[in-house]
Amino acid sequence: MNQNFAPENAGTLTKRVLIIGGGFAGLECARRLSNDDRFEVTLIDRTNHHLFQPLLYQVATASLAAPDIARSLRQILMKASNVTVLMDEITDLSPVERRAEGQSGGTYEYDYLFLAAGVQTSFFGRPEWKAHTLGLKTLAEAQSVRRRVLSNLEKAELTNCDEDRRRLMTVAIAGGGPTGVELAGAFTDLVHRSLRDDFRRIDTSKLRVVLLEGSDRLLGSFGKKQSEYALKRLKELGVEIHTGTMVADVTEGCVHLADGSTVEAAAIIWAAGTEANPLTSKLGVPLADQAGRITPEEDLSIRGFPEIFVGGDLACLTDSQDKPVPGVAPAATQMGRHVAKVLKEESRLEKTRFREKKLKLRPRFRYFDKGIMAIVGKNAAVVLSGKWALTGFIAWLAWLFIHILFLVGFRNKLSVLLGWAFAYVRDAPDTRIIVNRPD
Template structure:
């Protein structure tokens, strides 16, 4: 179950062996998640970091690929239930379904502050970021324009830091000459972190370097501040209310529902506690890998939810199962070998932690690029990404600046202009997309829209209901 780093690594180890393997994923592609933020910031296209699973495994005749979504497991009958009502029998089950963002008992925040775990998430965030600049370009009110050009990132781990740096470069360089009425460089980027430091998984010296580089790029960092509420485009952070055109969630993850299906013991993030062979206690024929598995290292610390951890676990389990089914001696218990941890801040600025050896600056940035190109699946992807990075380095251009997602519906109220379009008009009727903006009545001249003549003008502010067409526009200002 799962065609991510762990599941794919396990399947490839079993390729060509006298074992019948079925790999199931809701998507037909393997996604290189570490570069997903570059899709969200228009540096790469989705196809640059995704590879069809069938193509990756095409040389292994013993592996079958199934497009489907698992919805439950029956350990007793050894059957896996799929969303289409079908089920599959298994001798061994490997659960490598990854993780999702944790909104900490506030699921209503998810549509308002999407995270970054899928191509759909990246396209949505890219559209919201770019649409914020487009709406600001047409907004005559300077205060409202500044709100539309405010981007809040909740969480200052690697994803939050890389997003902040990439958005800053997008605004200051790529979009600098694209607009006539706004300065994209005036964008306000806020990076919110409840802890006392960003990038807490890195040594203090490296995280301090990253913070200073971000601040030099114009990113405002709010440390020791917790997000308390989100209402439309309004946030409450540490008791302070502010409005933003785009809100991005990067504040924590939780495991897939595998623990719930198995009724197994799990940690506070929902990860299943596994034995040294990744089997589930009480279910020796079921194994859990990657972000779904809770396992400690030799020092007793939980293994982090990183791609290198998932890949090493997948390769180990694939080799272990192959040895078991072919009658060879078992492998020794799994031992994670830390290959280093890295994060990029911006152009010529990255950090690399090798344990005893630590790098920062241009050399770390170059190593970051080499490592990520190497880890991409397929020579074609490595070549395409390398060429695009070189082109962007010398030209500052990002070719994937496409708004492909529609604005949120009025019912979501994203952001405030969308909320106003759904508010009662002067004649006490709610306006719906496509309705004619109602004409104002005598004596209400201040409420009339000078463009459409409708009653959509509120408190002297510009009409949010039309774009000069006289019709209600669905999702005006929508993120």
């Protein structure tokens, strides 16, 4: 198939805006430009949904169902008459020709491009580790984690071999950042509470959850006291924690640590690093770091191409205090909003005597730090927001409130809220079905 996707009114005053990625940054930009007839917006994503990644770990640990944390992009933008949603994977960019190419064979021309394709799992230059590990960036990956862990418990129930059972009942998590900590806490909840009475031959509370962190503390982006709190809390929940130990190698069913020790596990989850979407390398501008991110100009456009903007996790920025802007949803949302603001302002200036100066007059992006948070098992979380450093139950309530607030779609909010309430009272999530054949 070779289609040329250029909206019918191309060539008129209407500007064609191409947004790659329907995550937090891309979706926010599309929403802000919606029903503004100065723009003909095309939003392209390789999936058909917007994904609320902060709750992925709950799908992985059988607390929530996949549809609870994702929503069809078409449905979200149904009423945005100037926005066209297409499901395609962009494979190439031609900045000079102002064109993007999709896996479908389609080519997409634009007046403005917003690249918001996020990041992907990285393996410290050891791509072969991918075959032996499970990632946690997409819904499919979260479902694979759940399937693997639940299948392993079923296999452990069947086997008579103690050694096999030990391996099947070990989950190793590489990466002691928020994702690793949240996963570890949730796995202990799953086996100590939810699955407690489900099996006859195995004791699910014996599931060994091993959390591996290369630096000397968990949750490195939080305060020291919060790291200590998370460590203590996870230990109380029975998580085995190794800090200050780098992963040296990963082979089938085994993590080899730099200190010479090994962890044999039938489920190895990789939450230790990310790198920018490879599309950043197609823009022909220098990359900011080894992760392949791009440092844009202050208006979020890239040097030499004022019509191309980057935002979200793949942008490498510092805030007004020279601190790195973290790869979190609020930062991505703010960048998406900013790009829409720049485009609207530019369109307005077109009709004024300032039209020649419109590039110079572009507003600068300013990151407003709303803080970071991570949940550490049931009833406990850590929140760092400005001078506020909360731990424990209050932080947990704040975590619940914020996540419900920012989840997209009323149905999703209601479904998640009911799921949580049910799981809290009954300790029994309903999403432990293994749909596909066990791995």
